[in-house]
Amino acid sequence: MRLSRYFLPVLKETPSEAQIASHRLMLRAGMIKQQAAGIYSWLPLGYKVLKNIERIVHEEQQRAGHIPILMPTLQSADLWRESGRYDDYGQEMLRITDRHGRDMLYGPTNEEMVTDIFRAHVGSYKDLPLTLYHIQWKFRDEIRPRFGVMRGREFFMKDGYNFDLTREDALHAYNRHLVSYLRTYERMGLQAIPMRADGGPIGGDYTHEFLVLAETGESEVFYDSEITDLKFGDREIDYDSVEACQAVLEEFTSRYARTDETHDEALFNEIPEERRRVARGIEVGQIFYFGTKYSEAMGATVQDSDGNKVPVEMGSHGIGVSRLVGALIEANHDDKGIIWPEGVTPFHCGIVNLKQGDDEADAACETLYKALTAAGLEPLYDDRNERAGGKFATMDLIGLPWRITVGPRGLKNGVVELTSRRTGESEELAPEAAVAKVREIYGV
Amino acid sequence: MRLSRYFLPVLKETPSEAQIASHRLMLRAGMIKQQAAGIYSWLPLGYKVLKNIERIVHEEQQRAGHIPILMPTLQSADLWRESGRYDDYGQEMLRITDRHGRDMLYGPTNEEMVTDIFRAHVGSYKDLPLTLYHIQWKFRDEIRPRFGVMRGREFFMKDGYNFDLTREDALHAYNRHLVSYLRTYERMGLQAIPMRADGGPIGGDYTHEFLVLAETGESEVFYDSEITDLKFGDREIDYDSVEACQAVLEEFTSRYARTDETHDEALFNEIPEERRRVARGIEVGQIFYFGTKYSEAMGATVQDSDGNKVPVEMGSHGIGVSRLVGALIEANHDDKGIIWPEGVTPFHCGIVNLKQGDDEADAACETLYKALTAAGLEPLYDDRNERAGGKFATMDLIGLPWRITVGPRGLKNGVVELTSRRTGESEELAPEAAVAKVREIYGV
Structure with a gap:
């Protein structure tokens, strides 16, 4: 691209509304323009980085055997009434009424809809295992959107859902996601540490968050310093191998690494003092195993080999694609500006x-x-x-x-x-x- | 892809709700699933075709020198109050109120927002010409959504906007879009005929629609049969050449070709009778030149070489990406199913x-x-x-x-x-x- 023909509206001054480096630099480098609180246009340079991240996520998901689909941004409220989340979800859910007075919402996540797709089309254990994912715009009506794309209202996310016959199969899908996420972040030049996390509104007691260490991170994190020496690197992995994926999970999660939500001071103090680290981190992804929570509520069953109808075992797994643009800058900048890792740079x-x-x-x-x-x-x-x-x-x-x-x-x-x-x-x-x-x- | 590991939920029966071939075949081939009236999930096979079409549109837009950005789906109502369209637009605009009581809307098109981006960042004629485009989900709250993705409510569209100093430059941008659209449709294996059209709610008296001939088309069309012999083919074109683009426009629009909205029976009858054709067509794109309609209302000016502030000359140009999936099937199927052109086929x-x-x-x-x-x-x-x-x-x-x-x-x-x-x-x-x-x- 010749700059004389490009649209790169860099700013000389530092915008006063931006509190953190990534927000400031994205505005100064002409990557984004705010259109409303927490809602941004992606200008050409920002768009290219967003697309590079999206491409890496797609490639790594498909390498792991996961199948891309695309669900719409708007959903029917009735679907969320089936799971009980329509009433549970607070004001962060953007509720909409269409011209015929029907209750709709702008999807903040897609467990209900993907379960609806599954129950409509899959009926036999022979069609399992199955993991469907999409990368789509979502909306959470944050009360105080801030930090630019790091805590926006309209955001771009990859969310994937595994469907399995047994708990063991579903845990393999969980491990497979952990492995693919490690690869995904490393390709972007990021170290994202899997940390034991809290289920939150998705549910599930088996969950890890992936955190990028950065001073401006919103979460306080506690970890064993040995963990930052781990690299997934170039190793080949057979995603169908239960043992291989389990071994990677153990390698990357056996040391202490927790956010403040799950932190256990006594356990932490068992680590030799010189390896104890307290820092801040940015959450860039999360994986969940939640079993039959949605399949039971919504009647998503399959016939097993004995002819019995059993609710399908599920998990869901997210990567914050638009948020990663900010996280990458938080982890890669100096006082002159951004320093893109080669894997995501907008121009080589x-x-x-x-x-x-x-x-x-x-x-x-x-x-x-x-x-x-x-x-x-x-x-x-x-x-x-x-x-x-x-x-x-x-x-x-x-x-x-x-x-x-x-x-x-x-x-x-x-x-x-x-x-x-x-x-x-x-x-x-x-x-x-x-x-x-x-x-x-x-x-x- | 091995089918045993894929998710291809084909239907044996013909779904009763589908009135036209493309809708029927998309459901039967497991390409889409309806989630609410006029709102669809794209299942793996449908998603692949949608992405192939999107890729071709991107490539041809960038070949023509147009620059990709990405604007959000939700917009502030205030922006639309500036142009006067917030009140003009009827019930097809999905109006939304956020948790703070602010008026928002799900964008049906983006003239206002792109003009806002322009006025915030461009001030000199030296930064022109400029054409920005994006491919993003949009929403029109159709009273009676039907025909599957052909007339859905949530739809995927490429919309591009040119900014030029003079009317002549803007007309060149118009012609450049016409050329790039001809290339785009031909690469998909479609013949889309540019027809003189009506400005509608976008405005502008200089506009062409691109129509694919199909029995199930919603528009009645009238044309000189010679027009279907025209091919853009493999020719090289210099998109910077005013003459070259003008010549293509003249070649492809000099013969009679109009929709019922602009049809002129007397003019039509001047064509030799054996070349007069009355048929039906599906609109798959439209280009507009509308001059300073939005730039004047919204204060988008540039300084010309004499130092005068002048409102920028604009046009907007759309391709219905999700609708094209349906249009392609309407034009390419038999009683056994779909027949994909090589350019868009989900698998080779x-x-x-x-x-x-x-x-x-x-x-x-x-x-x-x-x-x-x-x-x-x-x-x-x-x-x-x-x-x-x-x-x-x-x-x-x-x-x-x-x-x-x-x-x-x-x-x-x-x-x-x-x-x-x-x-x-x-x-x-x-x-x-x-x-x-x-x-x-x-x-x-």
């Missing part, structure tokens, strides 16, 4: 032309732009007539992990400069070598 | 194992499945223990354009059967040759 690298209009510099930038594009990469080429200082400040603010700087002086010596946003380190290279290096970084 | 081909459990047949199917997958194609392998007749009926119903049939008898002679869903013609081929043929069809 920036190209800064120090002297727009200089024939040689322009031609070198064009060549770089075309070579990177031909390799399947998306560079952002700052081809505006601006001072170098302004161009650098914009690139630092929007946080592309790599920048290629092109100027007449370097070109005289046959080199351009490749700079890492994270370390600030620069290297002088022939233009072709810079392209090769960027390709190597992204593995293309 | 089916593999039918005539004797599941037979070692040779199973092995041959696995080899085919892996070879097609390795080539970047997505086959749907019917690996269930079912009779051949049932497997064929399912494949015919869900409409994959190509089917490879594998059985012990053919394998003895070293062949499998490749069948076209559209023509019904079959060909016996070595398995490798069948893979090569399918790869050739999809150009991979």
Whole structure:
């Protein structure tokens, strides 16, 4: 993309309404615009990051054998009356009346609807196991929306639901989700720690939250420092293997790691003192096993191999897709701006032309732009007539992990400069070598 | 995808509520499930087609230089009070009150919001031309939703908005959209004819609707038969060229083609009688130029090169993404089921194992499945223990354009059967040759 043709409305001043770094930087980098309290438009740069996160979530869900569907945003109140949650859910549920006076709501989650799909179409244990998921906009009418997309009202979430014949199968689905979530967050360059959590309005006593450590996190967390050394890494995993998934769960959840909701001071104090950590964290996902809570209330049964009708065993599993954009920035920024991990960056690298209009510099930038594009990469080429200082400040603010700087002086010596946003380190290279290096970084 | 692990709830009976073929077939093929009047869940097969259409729309929009954003589904009523449309819009607008008593609405379209984004961030003619678009769920509270996704209440739409300094520039944007729409529909295997239309609630006297001819179409259409011979085809186009885009507009709109709303009997009768056609059509898109209607009402101005503040020239342009799924089926089906065009098919081909459990047949199917997958194609392998007749009926119903049939008898002679869903013609081929043929069809 050429910046002269793009829409990147960066702000010079720091917006006064933003209290935390991610909100401030998303506004300053022209990623979002608030349209109402807790409701945002995603401007081009923000949209690209959101879509990159969505893509990674889709890929990892499908790798685990989960099947994508798409449920609507609006739901009938009657469905929620069946589970009893229409009355239980408080004012956070946005209730709507249509032109015929029917009670509707903007879905805050989808247990009821997916159970309705299941009971309409599945009747036999032979069709199990089954995990359906979708990534869809949801609404929670927060009384005080704040922190930008971190605690918005309209938010984008992946929610998945497993249907199994037995408790053991459902617990395998739970473990499979835990494994796939570890992979998902690591691909985004995030360490998200599974912590024992509380069931809340979804229900279920078997649940973990995934937390990203960050000073601005809303939850206080308590953990054994050994846990931050764990990496899922490149290992292959057979998602059908009960043992393999169980082993990963044990590896990642056997050490103490809890939020304030489930914290147990006595247990915590059993950890050697030098490994005890108290910090803050941002919740970016949660998995639940809740058994037959919804299937019993809503009559979602299957016939087992003996011909008996049994309520299906279920769990639900969520990843906060729009919230992750904020969490990623909280975990990756400095005083100049955002520092995107390569896995989610909106553009793979920036190209800064120090002297727009200089024939040689322009031609070198064009060549770089075309070579990177031909390799399947998306560079952002700052081809505006601006001072170098302004161009650098914009690139630092929007946080592309790599920048290629092109100027007449370097070109005289046959080199351009490749700079890492994270370390600030620069290297002088022939233009072709810079392209090769960027390709190597992204593995293309 | 192996069918034994997929969720494809096909129906044996024809649902009584469905009046038209696409609605009937989408229910029977397990593509959608109704959740409330005019509100649907997209089951796995339907979701894949919806996403394929969305992808083509994105690619063609970006090819034309248009920039993706994402606006929220809920909007503040105040924004619509600025344009005067909050009161003008009838009961089709779903009005919502949040917990603080603020008036909100579920956006039926986004002229106001995108104008708000523009006025907040753009102030100079130097930032023009600019076209922003998004693909987002919308809601129109139809009094009588019907025909499945063709006239639903919650629907998925691409809406794009151009911002230009002059009327001439805005008309070029209009023409650019017309060209990109022709490409978009052709890639889906659809002929959509641009017809002179009526402005309706968007406003504007310069507007074309795109109609797909189909017996079940809601609009009566009148056209010169020569128009159906026009193809955009593979031609290259420079979207920046005013002349090139203008020439395409003239080529595709110079012949008589109107809906009943704008039909002029006298003009129609000037066409030689043998070329006059009266038929029915489904609207799948519309483009508008409306000038300064919203920018004046909402104060969206730019400074021109003389330093004068002028209201920006605008247009808006929509493609009915979810509706297209229905329109595609109306235009592509027979009494056995759907016939997907290659451009949008949910799976590239089916593999039918005539004797599941037979070692040779199973092995041959696995080899085919892996070879097609390795080539970047997505086959749907019917690996269930079912009779051949049932497997064929399912494949015919869900409409994959190509089917490879594998059985012990053919394998003895070293062949499998490749069948076209559209023509019904079959060909016996070595398995490798069948893979090569399918790869050739999809150009991979």
